[in-house]
Amino acid sequence: MSASSALLTDRYELTMLDAALRDGTAQRHCVFELFARRLSGGRRFGVVGGTGRLLALLRDFRFGDDELRFLRDGKVVSPEAVAYLENYRFTGSISGYREGELYFPGSPILTVEGSFADAVILETLALSVLNHDSAVATAASRMSIAAGDRPLAEMGSRRAGESSAVAAARMAYIAGFGATSNLEAGRQWGIPTMGTAAHSWTLLHDSEEDAFRAQVEALGTDTTLLVDTYDIAKGVETAVRVAGTGLGGVRLDSGDLPTVAASVRAQLDELGATQTRITVTSDLDEYAIAALAASPVDAYGVGTSVVTGSGYPTAGMVYKLVARQGADGGWVSVSKTAEGKGSQGGRKTAFRTLENGVATQELVEVADGFEPLAQPSEYPDARPLQVALVVEGEPVAEYEGPAGVEAAREHHLRVREELPIRALALSRSDPAIPTVYVDADES
Amino acid sequence: MSASSALLTDRYELTMLDAALRDGTAQRHCVFELFARRLSGGRRFGVVGGTGRLLALLRDFRFGDDELRFLRDGKVVSPEAVAYLENYRFTGSISGYREGELYFPGSPILTVEGSFADAVILETLALSVLNHDSAVATAASRMSIAAGDRPLAEMGSRRAGESSAVAAARMAYIAGFGATSNLEAGRQWGIPTMGTAAHSWTLLHDSEEDAFRAQVEALGTDTTLLVDTYDIAKGVETAVRVAGTGLGGVRLDSGDLPTVAASVRAQLDELGATQTRITVTSDLDEYAIAALAASPVDAYGVGTSVVTGSGYPTAGMVYKLVARQGADGGWVSVSKTAEGKGSQGGRKTAFRTLENGVATQELVEVADGFEPLAQPSEYPDARPLQVALVVEGEPVAEYEGPAGVEAAREHHLRVREELPIRALALSRSDPAIPTVYVDADES
Incomplete structure (x- = not known):
């Protein structure tokens, strides 16, 4: 594996970039959104995982000599696109849910803003990390709830790809496990190890x-x-x-x-x-x-089921263009409209409404334009769900590394307390709270 | 991620090594075996995956400064064990099934021979790689059979951890897919890319x-x-x-x-x-x-289901001590005997018996001692299934890199032709051929 993360990417992203450089749309300002249409397996809540890892991988998202040679010699893209990628670094911004936060169908987990060229090529990397890590986190959180006060250890490395195993150990800890058998997770992320x-x-x-x-x-x-x-x-x-x-x-x-x-x-x-x-x-x-x-x-050790998401090894999140500038520079909300796989266009701001400390709604305000939205006045207790994760290309350091892991664990265990009691049952059901879309103009 | 693969290891392996260095058993010659007790999901055959990757990871299985510091500072093992690991490299030998080969319950997919210290610490790495890659390979082969002559492309990177995605693209190609969307799989393994x-x-x-x-x-x-x-x-x-x-x-x-x-x-x-x-x-x-x-x-693109093993994301292989030297230097076959999870002790030699070119049995000869076994005379058409993969610590180069991938793909497509027709059905069933154990003394 190269130290660069830039080719952990589906070819079509570079093909689109190449064509967009030719027709001038590469510089159109865009908003991409990463979200889940539904919760896998009839789970009642999802747990956001991978954000801290994604920020570190973004720092290594540069096309070095090996990567450029492959793209050039394999004629993956045009020489002009190779020249563009030589200097590429992500200069856009990403806001989104903190790692360990809960999510529901339609939650705007990540909002990636930048030129089309900036944002389109992060699709695969962002989805790979968040789909895998969130699937593990969601399963792990349910196990942690089921275990109550008894300690839980993750020991499933042997049942996952060797790098995913490290990520899974990290997520299990964030979602409430107390230790892992995986030594690299200990070295790299500071997770307590056992065995x-x-x-x-x-x-x-x-x-x-x-x-x-x-x-x-x-x-x-x-x-x-x-x-x-x-x-x-x-x-x-x-x-x-x-x-x-x-x-x-x-x-x-x-x-x-x-x-x-x-x-x-x-x-x-x-x-x-x-x-x-x-x-x-x-x-x-x-x-x-x-x-x-x-x-x-007195204690549980969990292997296969936690690292494979207990039957749902991927969270099914998608990465979609939801708004862009048009030829006149104005903002346009966009979405696929053919039957099946539809989604809600427009930039979004999300809040979790609470009553007496218990979550009642995932409130998602949809904007036509671009301005960030204020706290909705009719919900004084609503908790804003998005934070700045990457600002003009620079990852926010507090979410990275072992400190980011500890903060995510603490955040997860705190926000899990907001769930209504019915969210804690293990059987298949609807999401514990409904997602409610509100037009920003009306809120 | 460190460039070393040495901490992709469960802590208990180093704990055992540490204790074995103290009581002298670390130098006992041992035979470990990697095998599957059953085929996941009622599949009729399994496909061995990951061997070529494992050889490359073995070359990087060294404890460097970062790894040693973690073990020392975290008091994971004693100072004596840290000193031992500083000079560790695997000096044993591994024989086993070629990548792309079919396997059945009990097939001795890998046989790892060396001192206890040599062999015990490869457990997690070997299982991580083979369990993940074989799960993908088995699902991919079934899809390739179902697709017939129509081309298949793998495009599931977004639904797998970012490193496992590269491994999955590699395995799908070995198992009959024609291309992948994953650019790193193209760069690193020479897989054709598309999109x-x-x-x-x-x-x-x-x-x-x-x-x-x-x-x-x-x-x-x-x-x-x-x-x-x-x-x-x-x-x-x-x-x-x-x-x-x-x-x-x-x-x-x-x-x-x-x-x-x-x-x-x-x-x-x-x-x-x-x-x-x-x-x-x-x-x-x-x-x-x-x-x-x-x-x-005219063509299929497959995502989630191939990278997640189509419902069975891990192959369930285990790594067990099957023979060792005793205090007197003589060989002892060993196995767990408590209820559940039993296995067959003893070093094994495997053949696939054929009639008119069609596989009829997985013939596994079980030895008390250590000598390799000859072709069983009663099965002149039996195909020997094991090859030397690592000889006295040195991986056999022909199974590595892009050339190893091409060879594995060719081997898979060839040996798949030996399967009886009933093996090609997709429904749940028993393994397509039975595994027959024979005592080596009697063969």
Whole structure:
């Protein structure tokens, strides 16, 4: 992979840019919007993910020698377009929802403003990052709600592409998980990491007892021993015999978890290891977590389902031109009108209306022109949802890096509290609050 | 993202390494195996993906200053383990299925041999790459079979994490697609790229006619015009009026495709544009492609479903210790035996038995010891499935880079011909051929 992000782009964006440079439309001022037409899987809310990563990738969105050579030699675009791209950097502005914010159908998650040339070529990169990361964030938030106060760890790296795995670990943490198994997520984003031993550790040794003894010697009695390689009851007995009743925890990675957890808890208590925690890690998703609420489980490790969005691995967001300057310089709202896949043209300003602290509407004001809108006077408690993310080409630093991750997590956990109770149920339903479009002239 | 791949690793692998360095088991010679217990989604065959990428990532699997500092400062492992990792490079060997090869439950897709320290820390990286890439490859191969002779293009980058998108484009090509929209996949892997214009191109202009005229002027009459921004019939009429009857193609991205394709074909023929091709690109998967077989469609563009494995975004492969040296230096076959998630211990050699060129069995010989096995004499037509991928730490170059991609594609299309007819159906079923385990002593 090149250090440049500029070719993480669909070819048609450069083809359009090329043609627009020829006919002069490349310099038309445009507003593109990134939004979701619906919430995948009948979810009741979506969680915005990836914004902080996108800002970092934007900094690397430059066409270097390798990229330009590929475009030139492969005749992807004309020599004139290659010359233009040589000096390209995004000089427009992006406003949008903060990472960790909730979204609903039609929420203007990102608004990208600039010349057509500036904005059209960010389509694929912006969608790749936000679709993937928001899908993970939405699933992770539901799991975090289902887990309540019990700690959750993300351990699904092996079930996701190796770079997406790092992004997924980051999103799970923002959406309420407490730790990840992924070390690169720890290094790069400051996420707490965890992990002790796999079945291979036990199988490596001549006996389970040898394995447990070596682990306790290396990591102390507070470690977590994996007790289901051979016979679980014998494994628990050996674990307590080796580590003593002060053993930190045992992990169960197979079997019918409610049954196994109950019998392991009873056995641990009987052996005097009443403070030893039980972590379960076998094929969990939000439904399995909810079903274990009454079981004596102390912590969950979630793999496949969180990194793959629990059945919905992409959020289905789209990137559409919603307004542009016309030949006369005036603003025109635009949208596709053929049957299917329609959308709402015009630049938008979004608020979440609240009553007694509980969200009631996603209020989206649609402007014909370009001016930012004021707080709607009829909703004094409405919370404005958009912030400046990129100002004249410069990403706003506070949303980037490990500090951006911590801020996004804090923001997510705070705004999740605004959801009405019905939003917390796991079953398929309509969005928890309706999206209401208002013409800006009338608001 | 660091240029090193060494922290694309679950923490427990380093924790085990650390403990194994203390108790001396780190140097035990081990055999790990990467395999799938079952085929996801009732598929009738799986396609191995990612091998060539894994070899490249292995070359970068070194702990540099950034990685070591993180492990040291975060106290992830002991100072002794940090010192060991400073000089780590994989010096073991890997044999396995070629990329593009088919696999079935229990196929020994990768066999990783080396010291425990060598082999244990590749678990996450190997699984991340192969689980993701094989899921995409398997879905893509089914789509390629459903499309028959009609060309298929991959255009799902926006629905996958930005790096996984490049890997997905690569896998779709290996599994039979002809092109991708993803430019980085073109640059890095030599995949043919394609793409002309989005709805934003039409919306940017003051009229659809202006947009079509500018595109034809820039790209010639052989281009493909997107005709469904406003009214499709008017769009087709305008397209032929602007480009003439020599127009290369039209693209349809919405609506009920069988109906729309038929009416657009009739309109094009009536206008004299009998050679103008119709490309469809709206929410296709293998089932939709199959359902369009009788429609006048000339090419397909597939997005979301191929990059997300058409409902199964991960292949569910696991990485297990299957044999190791004991305290006496002798070989021991090992496997987890607790209820659920069991596996077959022992080093394995795999053949695909054929009758009249048609696959009949996945024959897996299980050895107690370590010696490679000869062709089983009772199956003269059996095709050996494993090749050397990494020899004493050195990746075999022929499987890497763009040349490796071309070889994998050729191999896939060739071995797919060996499948029995029933393997080509799209409905859920058992694997197309059974996996038969044979004790090596008896073969």
